[in-house]
Amino acid sequence: MSEEEKLLKEAKKLPWEDRLLHKNWKVRNEANIDLASLCDSITDPKDPRLREVAPFFKKTVADSNAPVQEKALDALIAFLKAADADFGRYAKEVCDAIVAKCLTGRPKTVEKAQAVFMLWVELEAVDVFLDSMEKAIKNKVAKAVVPAIDVMFQALSEFGAKVVPPKRILKMLPELFDHQDQNVRASSKGLTLELCRWIGKDPVKSILFEKMRDTMKKELEAELVNVTGTAKPSRKIRSEQDREPEPETVSEAAGPGAVEESEGDAPVEIDEYELVDPVDILTPLEKSGFWDGVKAAKWSERKEAVAELTKLASTKKIAPGDFSEVCRTLKKLVTDVNIAVAVEAIQAIGNLARGLRTHFSGSSRFLLPVLLEKLKEKKPALTESLTQTLQAMYKSGCLNLVDIVEDVKTATKNKVPLVRSLTLNWVTFCIETSNKAVVLKAHKDYVPICMECLNDGTPDVRDAAFSALTAVAKSVGMRPLERSLEKLDDVRKKKLSEMIAGSGSVSGATSSAAVKSSGGGVSSTEASEGSFVRKSAASMLSGKRPVSAAPASKKGASVKSGNNKKVDGAGRTETAKLSETPEDIEPSEMSLEEIESRLGSLIQADVISQLKSAVWKERLEAISSLKQQVEGLQNLDQSVEILIYLLSALPGWNEKNVQVQQQVIEVITYLASGATKFPKKCVVLCLLGISERVADMKTRAHAMKCLTTFSEAVGPGFVFERLYKIMKEHKNPKVLSEGLLWMVSAIDDFGVSHLKLKDLIDFCKDTGLQSSAAATRNATIKVLGALHKFIGPEIKGFLTDVKPALLSALDAEYQKNPFEGNSAAPKKTVRTSESTSLSVGGLDSLPREDISGKVTPTLLKSLESPDWKVRLESIEAVNKILEEANKRIQPTGTGELFGALRGRLCDSNRNLVMATLTTIGNVASAMGPAVEKASKGILSDILKCLSDNKKHMRESTLSTLDAWNAAVHFDKMVPYITSALTDTKIGAEGRKDLFDWSARQLSGLGEFPDAVHLLKPAATAMMDKSSDVRKAADGCITEILRVSGQEMIEKNLKDIQGQALTLILERVRPYGSFQEFVEPPKGGSTGLSLKTKAKVAKSTSNGVTKNGNRTVTSRAIPAKVLKPDAVLPVQGISVQSQALLNVKDSNKEERERLVRRAKFEELRIEQIQELENDIMKYFREDLHRRLLSTDFKKQVDGLEMLQKALPSIGKEIIEVLDILFRWFVLQLCKSNTTCLLKVLEFLPELCNSLKGEAYSLSEAEAAIFFPCLIEKLGHNIEKVREKMRELTKQIVQVYSAAKIYTYILDGLRSKNNRTRIECADLVGFFIDHHGAEISGQLKSLQIVATLTAERDGEIRKAALNTLATGYKILGEDIWRYVGKLTDAQKSMLDDRFKWKVREMEKRGEGRLGEARAALRRSVRENGPDVAEHSSEVSQSISRENFVQPELNLERHLMPRALVGVNGPTNWNEALDIISFGSPEQSVEGMKVVCHELTQATKDPEGSLMDELMKDADRLVSCLANKVAKTFDFSLTGASSRSCKYVLNTLMQTFQNKRLAHAVKENTLDNLITELLLWLLDERVPHMDDGSQLLKALNVLMLKILDNADRTSSFVVLINLLRPLDPSRWPSPATNETFVARNQKFSDLVVKCLIKLTKVLQGTIYDVDLDRILQSIHVYLQELGMEEIRRRAGADDKPLRMVKTVLHELVKLRGAAIKGHLSLVPIDMKPPPIILAYIDLNLETLAAARMLTSTGPGQTHWGDSGVNSAAPASNSADAQLKQELAAIFKKIGDKQTCTIGLFELYRITQLYPKVDIFSQLQNASEAFRTYIRDGLAQMEKNAAAGRTPSSVPMATPPPASLNSSSPEFAPLSPVQTNSLNDSKSLSTKPEPTNFNLPPSYAEDDRGPGNAINTARVRAPENALVDQRNERFISGVTSGTLDAIRERMKSMQLAAAGGNIDEYATRPSMSVNDNLNAGLTSQSRASDPHPGMENPTHGGVLPMDEKALSGLQARMERLKSGGALEPL
Secondary structure (H helix, E strand, C coil): CCHHHHHHHHHCCCCHHHHHCCCCHHHHHHHHHHHHHHHHHCCCCCCHHHHHHHHHHHHHCCCCCHHHHHHHHHHHHHHHHHCCHHHHHHHHHHHHHHHHHCCCCCHHHHHHHHHHHHHHHHCCCHHHHHHHHHHHCCCCCHHHHHHHHHHHHHHHHHHCCCCCCHHHHHHHHHHHHCCCCHHHHHHHHHHHHHHHHHHCHHHHHHHHHHHCCHHHHHHHHHHHCCCCCCCCCCCCCHHHHHHCCCHHHHHHCCCHHHHHHHHHHCCCCCCHHHHCCCECCHHHHHHCCHHHHCCCCCHHHHHHHHHHHHHHHCCCCECCCCCHHHHHHHHHHHCCCCHHHHHHHHHHHHHHHHHHHHHHHHHHHHHHHHHHHHCCCCCHHHHHHHHHHHHHHHHCCCCCCCCCHHHHHHHHCCCCHHHHHHHHHHHHHHHHCCCHHHHHHHHHHHHHHHHHHCCCCCHHHHHHHHHHHHHHHHHHCCHHHHHHHHCCCHHHHHHHHHHHHHHCCHHHHHHHHHHHHHHHHHHHHHHHHHHHHCCCHHHHCECECCCCCCCCCHHHHHHHHHHCCCCCCCCHHHHHHHHHHHHHHCCCCCCHHHHHHHHCCCCCHHHHHHHCCCCHHHHHHHHHHHHHHHHCCCCHHHHHHHHHHHHHHHHHCCCCCHHHHHHHHHHHHHHHHHCCCCCHHHHHHHHHHHHHHHCCCCCHHHHHHHHHHHHHHHCHHHHHHHHHHHHHHCCCHHHHHHHHHHHHHHHHHHCCCCCCHHHHHHHHHHHHCCCCCHHHHHHHHHHHHHHHHHHCHHHHHHHCCCCHHHHHHHHHHHHHCCCCHHHCCCCCCCCCCCCCCCCCCCHHHCCCECCCCCCCHHHHHHCCCCCHHHHHHHHHHHHHHHHHCCCCECCCCCHHHHHHHHHHCCCCCHHHHHHHHHHHHHHHHHHHHHHHHHCCCHHHHHHHHHHCCCHHHHHHHHHHHHHHHHHCCHHHHHHHHHHHHCCCCCCHHHHHHHHHHHHHHHHCCCCCHHHHHHHHHHHHHCCCCCHHHHHHHHHHHHHHHHHHCHHHHHHCCCCCCHHHHHHHHHHHCCCCCCHHHCCCCCCCCCCCCHHHHHHHCCCCCCCCCCCCCCCCCCCCCCCCCCCHHHCCHHHHHHHCCCCCECCCCCCHHHHHHCCCCCCCCCCCHHHHHHHHHHHHHHECHHHHHHHCCCCHHHHHHHHHHHHHHHHHCHHHHHHCHHHHHHHHHHHHCCCCHHHHHHHHHHHHHHHHHHHHCCCCCCHHHHHHHHHHHHHHHHCCCHHHHHHHHHHHHHHHHCCCHHHHHHHHHHHCCCCCHHHHHHHHHHHHHHHHHCCCCCHHHHHHHHHHHHHHHCCCHHHHHHHHHHHHHHHHHHHHHHHHCCCCCCHHHHHHHHHHHHHHHHHHHHHCCCCCCHHHHHHHHHHHHHCHHHHHHHHHHHHHHHCCCCCHHHHHHHHHHCCCCCCCCCCCCHHHHHHHHHHHCCHHHHHHHHHHHHHHHHHHHHCCCCHHHHHHHHHHHHHHHHHHHHHHHHHHHHHCCCCCHHHHHHHHHHHHHHCCHHHHHCCCHHHHHHHHHHHHHHHHCCCHHHCCCHHHHHHHHHHHHHHHHHHCCHHHHHHHHHHHCCCCCHHHCCCCCCCCCHHHHHHHHHHHHHHHHHHHHHCHHHHCCCCCHHHHHHHHHHHHHHHHHHHHHHHHHCCCHHHHHHHHHHHHHHHHHHHHHHHHCCCCCCCCCCCCHHHHHHHHHHHHHHHCCCCCCCCCCCCCCCCCCCCCCCCCCCCHHHHHHHHHHHHHHHHHCCCCHHHHHHHHHHHHHHCCCCCCHHHHCCCCHHHHHHHHHHHHHHHHHHHCCCCCCCCCCCCCCCCCCCCCCCCCCCCCHHHCCHHHHHHHCCCCCCCCCCCCCCCCCCCCCCHHHHHHHHHHCCCCCHHHHHHCEECCCCCCCCCHHHHHHHHHHHHHHHCCCCHHHHHCCCCCEECCCCHHHCCHHHHHHCCCCCCCCCCCCCCCCCCHHHHHHHHHHHHHHHCCCCCCCC
16 A cells, blocks of 8 residues: 555545645645535534534635646535524635635636635625625636626526526626726626526616717617526525425426416516615705705796706615605695696605605605695696606505595585596506505495495596596406495496406416416526526627527427417417417327237237347347338328337337348337328337437438438428427537438428528527537528529528628528529428418518517607607617528517608708618618508608719619518509609609619519500600600600510500600601591691601610700601611702792791790790691791701701801791791700701891891791790809890891890799899890880889899899999989889999999090989970980990990909918908998898908908909998998987997908008098098987997097008098088088088098107008198198188188198108109199199298208209208219119119119219219129129110119129118118108218209108008009009109100000009019199099099190190209299
């Protein structure tokens, strides 16, 4: 004996503790084995040995050695099986040890640990178990968490929710949902699903879903669909097991006993209330301000306070507390006068009752009387809330029937009948929801109350009492009512009896419950076995079968197969029949002795004894002998069953010898095939053994043949069903794979009509395809392939969740077994009639699922939800339902679904419509043929979706039609398609798609007579405008003719008429005669014979005509017909000699008599046919062949023939003019542009020809042509519109203008906007050119005026232009003709008329109404005959200027779209609204403007600002005009909102200097005038916010003075010093004269000028002194010396201000001021007054030594003699030095270097003796070299005649000058950028001693500054540029040559020379107003001096006197002479 053995032997003597904790693992191992044996042997749980070993397990299960640990767990399992609940005290320690050590071990260890936990649960240690699980799920190792979840899953699954409380599991789950391990998450989902089985889906959702992520929710939602039925426990705790009998007796029990037990086993429903934690609501209620709110005076505050309580109380479980005060408050609120408050309070009571339940019972009793009393209210909302609250109080257990009797008695005696009836209804509810014991206890009190109410006078009360008595009888039976019934009369007794009988008695309810319970017993068994299979929670997830569909037991399976979902709701009779079925199928146990005794003499005894032999040869011999005897039996049917029993026992299915096995199978096969009825129990006996034999290669063939024979005997369905379980559970995989192969052959032999395909497919999917053995998977694929042969592609819908690799293999198998449909006939038949055939193969053999339960009201309501996302989710939910049903559904209950889906076809969301179409297609595919009836005509709505212009929508619709056609035969769809094809709402693209689709469907059919119904719409479509529709219709007709046949077509031609009939007949019989179908044409024509058409028509290669808009005629013939070019060549030659037109018997008058003037309509088919007949009758054959050709080129040729012959056939063509006009109308309606243009080219020539013939159109001809011409004026091609416009104007030559005018007025009512625009323009033309002729129709202007209210801006614009033209002609009389207009329309017209007046003044077009007045005068002088020629008068007045106003108007109304503005027109629309809208409307426009200004201000140098600058003047002009309107509007009592917006928008504009500078002078004049006038208006302070408006006006005025162009401001203000026109004042004078008001106005202007003058020293170089001096000159000249002297004595402020401004200018500029008199005619006689004032100021300032020293670059007109007080500073040398300094500064700047060089070159030419380079001593050598080279280049340029504008920019000079040099530092700021002027003003000139002639570069507007100025203020257009530029080059010196050069350039510009050249020259400076001061006469005649004076040339020539005087003065200056005093 080894030491180890000794050790083990010795150890056995040790006590248990030592053995179990021994250091040697083998000792511990042996100890655990022995302990397990010991525990197994103990039967008494009280055995002391159990107590002895119990404490050791906490250590043994934690053993570090894994094998020992396993043995310890085995011992523990044995211990727990022997123990009882008393040992639960050890549970905690043991469970904790297992959690810590065992859950991460080997799989076997984990499995045993789980078994231990289950046993602890069985011993009722559930709390300890769950405590351990809480620790286990917190383990960091996921491997330990999954087993813990699984064991909780097993415990719940087996013991149920009664033993394992779900509440604690629910608390554990949330943290598992977010676990990082996917296995943990999967297991937690499985556990959640198991909870749903036990406590329901809704409680789990409400408690857990809010704690989940969205993805987890969606996954669980998908899984919850599989959770069906209710769960029942399959395992009991130990104490319950001890009380129950043995399981065998239970299984054998039958009858009522079993029913009662199953009822007792029914699980108690888990209340969600018990699962949730209570919530305290009193604390948050205090914080919410509830108590203050309920006392509030406002009902809304009270309601909000109670609503907060309702919301808080809506929690599922409320924590108990003191709610007495709350209830007292609610009692008051229930009686609140406001119904909303009362309803809210009642709902709050209901929520409190639900949340508090029994804790609310006292409060419920307190509130009940008030609630019952409140039932008297008739408001539905109140009644409903009361009913719900009362029911909630009772259901929640707050009230008891016994306790509320008195309250009910009181309520039933209430005087209001409604209280009595509703109280009894509530009592009825309470009785119905109470258990029997409660009703038995309370019925004595309630029956008398109800009996008394049966005598009530109100029917509702009596009915309620009857219902209450019925409820009592239903609950406790009739006995309590017997005595009471005796007191009733017969009528009431009968009614009560009927009601009780109708509601069903107690016994009936019990019996139905019994049936239900017995039915549930089967599922209990199923659940038992299911729980055995499912050990992991993850197994609950998808991919498995539904949870409730667990494998059934043997008996249960047969019941289920017989039931097959159709016994729901069946009676007891059906249940009894089904319960008998298992006895026939399931074989009973039979011993060998019993078999032998029953055999008797049927089989010889020695054969049986030999079958028992151990020698295989004897057994073989015996079985052979048995076979012979069986074959010799006569009456086989009686012996079949016992023989099968014998063979199953001897030799039995355990026989090892193959030969014996084969013989046994052959005998069984013979018995199965020979017996007329082979019992199914015999099949069941043999099936297991036969299936095992199939797996053996040696017996496979015999076994398969036997199975086939079984199938013939009892049907393959039964055999398949029994084989599923055998093959699935058998351990040998070959049984499964070979069994599947047999199934392949069985399907091939018997087809699928006897099989339950769903079960077979599920078996293949869940078992066969999931197998790990490749042979099994391959065999399964073959089975599915064989099914495909009979079922077709529909099988794929059941296999969507199969792996992709398997799907590809399946697809390959499907290709090997293509769908054969009905042609796949079975090879063998079934003898028995048991198998009920579902169908003969095909799609209908697949089961269809009833989805009515899933189409819930919630789903239907969601489909109508206003939220598109909810609607989309609902549509997806429908698709999901179809997927779950494997796309095979029954039509039951789908009517409402189709109705809801139909509503979505009109959804505003196009994507939802497409999703709906897809879903409807899926439903149709899933439902099959039944969809046609179930859908209730939804197909028509589907077809309407083809009207959508989106291609995707139409494609979705066609896909749906494909699915519909696959489900329903095409003949069912034809009526809907026919209707859709004639629906005008479906566009061309939709009809084309539908024709194409129909043609595709027809192409797959052989013969289809119903297609003839599509013939009419298809033939009609052949005349459609769209060529695509015509082509598609032609293809469809081809298919219709093919499938319908000629006879069917001819029978159905009655409904087809006209051209469509001709077309069809041509297609049916292309060579036959069909005159009988064609109506004879009018006028005695021979008709359109086929022969004629063969000559005329030309068809395309495929027989489809290429016609235009609805003009398909009988010319369409098959392709085989000869082409026209090849027809009758000989006749063609002779035809040429005939006359082009045959006008004999033209019958023109007859034709015209039938014409009536009517609204334009396109020609109908019969009209086209009549036209063709006329053309063929009166036009030569070759001509009509061309005109009627479908080829537009031929038509053009025909027109050319007419055009060439027109001069010679002028008279003949008049006879057929109506026919020709009809043909022109036909062409105008077509879409061919080439032909249309040719027609429009021919028509003017025709008009000229008719004019030459002195022919005037008849009324009929006009009625034929003009409506079409006017309607088509709005053609979408501009070129066509232009030609039509000119044609309309030309037609006046041959038709009265007044009559044409009526047609044009009809066009104003057209639906085509472009047509209305053209007609409006034509109205203007006719008024302008034919005013006298249409003078009687001027009231038609009312129609034009209505167009000004149109939304389309172009229409409004055209209407306004027309009315403006009318205003020009009619003057103010036009207001008599425009009718009633809105204020906005009047405002627009007023503005447009003012604009027209200005335009007329600019163009010199005379005064308003002058043309009309001239006409009237001529009529008076010359008589009425002049009126005939009035058009010439008006034309002579305005013809040449006809187009220009339109151009200007368009430019004024529609500025180009801005880049960066919202859309291209927002800015323009805003300006239009501001200009033409009412004050309130204009606010919206100003909002847009402010927004754009804000955006532009953010980027001052950006492109948006540049664009806005272009429209700045227009904007300010609009706003300036709006100021008066808004203030006038507000003065009427309206809000001042619009005034504020106007001022704010102006402020925002003038805050930006760039925008402010872009405002033109005349606009600024208008604006400043308006603002100053309103500042003076006494009514403003009394307006709404008047003080604020005054302040805003002041601030805005200051901002304008700060930022606007200074020059313009000076000019405007000086002009405003003159007396103001009285019409400009906003209101007439009241207490003061106009003189006084003008005085106030002038004072304000003076204040503004003072502000500008104060800062003049800093801004002197920003202003244009020439312009300011010009305006001063004009002011002084207008006053004259006499007036000036008079005013000087009166101390006139305006005059004094003008003198002040002049004084300040002279002071700042000194004698150089005279260099700025270029715009003053200084040589006029007498001399200008301003010269005298300038000289006076110079003398005065010089005497006072106050003259500001002239800066560098400044020049004086006079010499040293002028200002003798400062001779040194005025010397010529100093001036030349300063001049040179300025020029060198220019040369030093790369921007002005070229100009500087040119000026320096001019100095060297003028003063050749001056040494230039002596001035450059401090400069670098490089700079001096640059000067020399530059001068040389300038000399060359001068010799070549090139000016500085054409000289390329010189190379920038080197940095040369020292800025600190005393000679060159003080440079004039004039040569720098204007933005930097202020910085340069501080520099002072250095005095010099030169005394030279005046220098050159004197002008303060140097070239460099000109460039910058031009960049800042870009002109609006070239014309304005031309007018507004002052042409100065670098010649602004005092020299005569320079002045001459400048004058020459100005004269060239004035004479209309090359303006562009001057406009782009860098030497130019912008002058905002040149013309205004060129002559004093123009200024004097203009009431607004600041306004432009336009001319046709663009720039007025300079006044000759001014020019000559200026030249003379320059000559004198050059010679050194002084200026003469003025």
